[in-house]
Amino acid sequence: MYHDPEIYALEQERIFKGKAWNILCLEAEIPNPGDFQICHVGDTPVVVNRDEDGKVYAFVNRCAHRGAEIVREPRGNGTDHTCIYHAWCYSRKGELTGVPFRRGANGKGGMPASFEPKQHNLQTLKVESFKGCLFGSFDHDIEPLEEYLGPLMVDHVGGLLDKPIKILGYQRQRIKANWKLYPENIKDAYHGSLLHEFNRTFGLSRLTQVAGGYMDEKHRHSILFQFSGSDSDEVALRAYREAGVQRGELMKLNDYDMVRIIPENDKGMSTRVINLFPNGFFHQIANTLAMRKLRTLGVDEFELTWTLFGYEDDTPEMTEHRLNQANMVGPAGLISMEDGEALELVHRTTKTAQNEYAVIEMGGVGPIGDRDTRVNEVTVRGFWAYYSQLMGIAPEGAEQ
Template sequence: MSVDLDPEAFWPRQDYSRVPYRVYHDRGIYDRELDRVFRGRAWSFLGLDAEIPNPGDFRTCFVGDTPVVYNRDTDGAVYAFVNRCAHRGALVRREVAGNAETHTCIYHQWCYGRDGGLKSIPFRRGIKGKGGLDPSFDLGAHGLKRLKVDAVAGALFGTFAEDAEPLRDYLGPPVVAQIERLFQRPVRVLGYHRQRINGNWKMFAENTRDNYHASLLHEFLVTFGIDRATQTGGVTMDARHRHNITWAEAASDSPEFARDMYRQANIRNDYLRLRDPRLVEFRREHPDNMNLAVTTVFPNAVFVQINNSLATRQIRPKGVGCFEVFQTLVGYADDDAEMVAHRLRSANLVGPAGYVSMEDGCVGGFVQRGTCRCAASGRTTPS
């Protein structure tokens, strides 16, 4: 499908009150998002310092649809580079994680250092004077494309733009404060989820900003008072409205009032029962009383606290109608065994089959399926 670049054709109002469904379906728009956002000046979330604590530790991830490796060098510095051999474009690292002195492509054994620089090439001078590369070939000019890397409280971000604004300026003070709150103490990884959803990547980024749906779609949240409209809570954004923090305070409404309000709105709120109430137990661990804090950072990151379940999510576009959510569950390094068990119990709410997150995965697909026919007609969301 060709891209109609006339903005009037896409946005009938000069604000965000009518979103054209086409933005979820148009391949041309999708390609421009990858180029201008993910390979542009935005900072994308890569992973956590805690995942690569030792020199040589590496992990693979995605920035947009670009495969990326991030790893730690001997001096502690973190480097990130495109996971694509400079020779024939093969993945250099096919593993999810590991520890290595160098990174060698399996195809022709081109070997790269931890900074992504090209170190050696087999048969560079040929054999017995025959073959080999031109003597003018410059190893230094054929390294893996590097990303600029910076971190806030152990959360690693990367950008392709050398002239990108400083990370803390990009995030803004409210988001920096939330990341520092989540990672108030050293963390350790408890596990990973990976989920593929048949929707456009922006659906997920929007859904985590959409406070309205929380206690309407998620019966679990409304029934057990984890996030409902009758609680003290709200939304905080950075000055430029790129990022979003949705938050709620524990036990800040009465169950009776909440039940009454939701009953009046004809919303089922007392249907679910738990055999093990520990599943929804909230143990306060911060000076504030927030039991829910979901921070969505443009373009690809979500930092999540739901009760005592803590996680990061990386959104990975996989085509205009498909994306992956890669979730890393964490606890604090000084958690005792009982607290780890409690966090993992709480984690039943999140992930592909989570009592709450399963529904978020579904609605991305529902919108994609519901809008594909009207995308071409210029229809928009209702005001």
């Protein structure tokens, strides 16, 4: 499942170009008419831009003439988009508006009389916004976005985006592993305080805390959460030692403000890590907030873009606090750096074991459902259940 190029090609058609809403960007990244940003849906390059009417449009970033990439800057502002190769020009809606020398030069050459520009517009995506987060789909008959998200995601993602946001910065990371290992990792509640010593040392995430892993009714989206302070250092130390895992008693911080949590959400959760199938992720780790987008790069690599954000009404002190805590995430984060390494270890060593199987039974087998514990991989099973339906490989009798 991680290494077969034929499976990867099928994923592009049935998942990323199929009945899925893919995160494109945040509206705060393109606030003004003419603003644009490039992104990817799977491995397909896409341009997202705001027109004069304030509406957002998205189209495939590939010229209808000879297939060249049209927009090459990561973001900017413009009245139209012109391909560098032969200067074919497109509107912000992806409509072909100009073909140089369409009628030839000096009475010779040019396009045939039957050429109709409207027949050569760029391929567009259906675009909808939820709380300022822009989603796109190649399936123009897909269910409405809020139905796709479901009540659980509307509640939690909506809570994170319930106020006007401001962009604080970006990080980008490439991981040499199959893309599916990342949603697996995000849905894997079990590894958080085993792989991440920082988490368990400073009490951000421990298997001894009040925590859980919940899914939407189709098991495609998930949220992992916990409540810091719902255990004690003594209880955690004893539990981890009894399990054969040593806490990092020697790990200290010169500035403990990095792990200080300022209450700001009505649920009281100290950490929320959310996966929106197939390419989107949100996190609230203490007070650092971010959206993550996944771009596929073949069977052996994927790219993450981390968009760090805060709120427009944050004080300068709160913005500084969020940025300080952002040192925990991203490619060099005190927590997140270990995920990339773990996924590369899995991908590298499973290449020689392609007919063997992983064991995903933590939290129990049987019906797929929510668990009020992070000693749990059932949310990973939920991912594979929905994935197998879209791919047409669900075995007979499998839970839908």
